[in-house]
Amino acid sequence: MGSAGLSEINFRLGWPNPGLLPVKELQSASQTALSKSEALTKDSLLEYGPDHGYIPLRNSIATWLSSFYQPKAAVTADRICISGGASQNLSCVLQAFTDPAITQYIWMVAPTYFCACRVFDDVGFAGRLRAVPEDDEGLDVVFLAEELARCEPPTPISMPATKTRRSWNKTYRHVIYAVPTFANPSGRIMSLARRETLVRIARQYDALVVTDDVYDMLQWDCQPSKGQNVRKTACQPRVVDIDAYLDGGPIDDFGNSVSQGSFSKILGPGLRTGWAEGTLRFAWGLSQCGQTRSGGCASQFTAAILSEMVETSLPQYMQTVLQPTYARRYRTMMDAVVRHLLPLGISTPVPDRSGTVGGYYVWLQLPETVRAAEVVKVAREEMNLLLHPGSLFLVEGDASKCQLSFLNGVRVCFVWAEEELIVAGVERLAAVVEALSA
Template structure:
């Protein structure tokens, strides 16, 4: 860029063009919400633990429309939060315990901020790297290492976990590898999570940031997801949480955020589980 007076562009963070920030729309939405007592009162007081019910209902409809699951997504599966990072911290505090949970298995390369959140939650020195292959997470490697970890835990008398393991992944348009995990690999991962009592935590924050698949299309972006989420695979595969031997809880949770499509500083997100998730998380 010799001779240019323009400064360097910092690619470390996801800074959008300021012209893309929806200032006018957010201002209008805030004015509308604060003008209606039935909305503003609930919003400014504590409100329901899982989040504002009409918001959860609309979010459920939007997610159902985008992901097209075999069964509609219900608002009872969704818990509103202050962003994907807060979601991850809350999930760890409710569904894991550093005393009993063996390891955090992270698809490598991984999102660097997630490492800090796991370490702050008591898993310092317990993060384990899992490589990718051409379909996503290397299942054979993961199973082999899970077996080793189980043998070590049993030798130490560690047999009373909440979830014995945590698996963290960005399965669609992964940050930073850009890999999208295949449907077959997602199904395999759910099966392995059930076998080893693992909770799969997926950051599904990039799913809406996709190019149109058909070059002849006039649409600015696709209106349907490129791949089913792992939480939806867990919900239906072999009967989901209602299958024989299941305890009513699933083995996957989806972490979502509006910040990627509205503004990186707009800290609004949601977490969605296979079943009973929003209720259990709200009790924390």
């Protein structure tokens, strides 16, 4: 094998495909937003904005989420805070609702979205991240409940409180982090039963469940014959929706769940805008975190453009461009995986019973005859094929055995690389695995 003359195929990058970015829609929404000079000055689009974020965007997101998730009670704008994206929001959530002197552990789904580890580290939780395994039904809630039970009664943490107690927030004893729908990296969907159990566990152990719900709207049927490229409603309620009704609703005003949404995966990460949803009191407490109180919420100006888009072109763009195109790419990749990789002993997670699949990623578990690190290295050096190995998705600092199961896997993204390269990329991977197994 030799990479000479092979063009790069990038299955590594989890970014939206540049050719599909909604340039025209954003231009038009920007023009409309900029033409409203009143809004630019009197509504203070170019000044500091409200702590919760730009009110028209909160309203339009609330309407949009209500129609997509169809929760038992409609989403209201006062449950929503605008953010600078899911990662920035995670940082604010931790600043407002945790204290390393009181919050014991951060429980993270494993394999995990690797960038989240550093956000936890930044706010003082280095060495206190704990892995919770995942199977085809999502987070292993039995494992989680057993581990949390082991933390009872709470052992006092030998350090003074790092934060001033404020009336608008509370300090949770644990944080549970997950990506319940179309997980990064596994692509899995957490079942409804698991989601409900998760809420009950969080309530029992004073935990805050933080979910990155950033891929939920990119969904389609795994069977092309069903022809359902466009799904207009969510395949599962969010954990925050379940917390709103389960067993009579939240056990206190703050609730036990926050949903992090983002425009990064559906419009473009350069917009750096997202939203958080929780109970009214949680949303208010989040908006009072120091960095937000200093002049109001992130992305005030961008929010005006996005508000136009959510109300006008976004649903159409999702239904006619993104979902059908990503569905086609996904199926192209899976056809190639079935043809070239499954015969080599590579496996992928089983889709849930509804047959819904989506997001950006396919997880490939490699056979014991090869090592993922070696496969990734040889693929890069000799085939100009870029992949992420399972080791990238370890929960940092947790040496438990439950992290071993996915080390010998690779994540492939079917969104970034051009469609005509997807089959070639899978063929290159097959050639590498075959050569290394020999």
